Amino acid sequence: MTTTIQENGNQLIASFNGRLDTAAAVPTTEAVKPLMDAANREIILDCSQLEYISSSGLRIFLSIRKEAAAHGSKVIVKNINSDIRQVFMMTGFISLFEIQ
Numbered sequence: 488m489t490t491t492i493q494e495n496g497n498q499l500i501a502s503f504n505g506r507l508d509t510a511a512a513v514p515t516t517e518a519v520k521p522l523m524d525a526a527n528r529e530i531i532l533d534c535s536q537l538e539y540i541s542s543s544g545l546r547i548f549l550s551i552r553k554e555a556a557a558h559g560s561k562v563i564v565k566n567i568n569s570d571i572r573q574v575f576m577m578t579g580f581i582s583l584f585e586i587q
Contacts, residue, residue, distance in 0.1 A: 490518035504536035507544030526554040535566035
């Protein structure tokens, strides 16, 4: 699992590649700390290369959303595959995030 963060104007774009499971949760939490530190900016979570997300991964996404909301910003989740969309629907995350 790899996570990269890029700046694009006032946006931060985090790209996830691989499986965001329990084993990947700790290093991913560390990798997304810059998003938490700049939560006043619009955050894009690009999931085009994300193959799987566990409850640990969902907690990371929720933490990012909470921090952004506390700063009056928003989080957009882009390019989720059908399996991840199903997980978002079953857990109610589909209504917590703007999905593109």
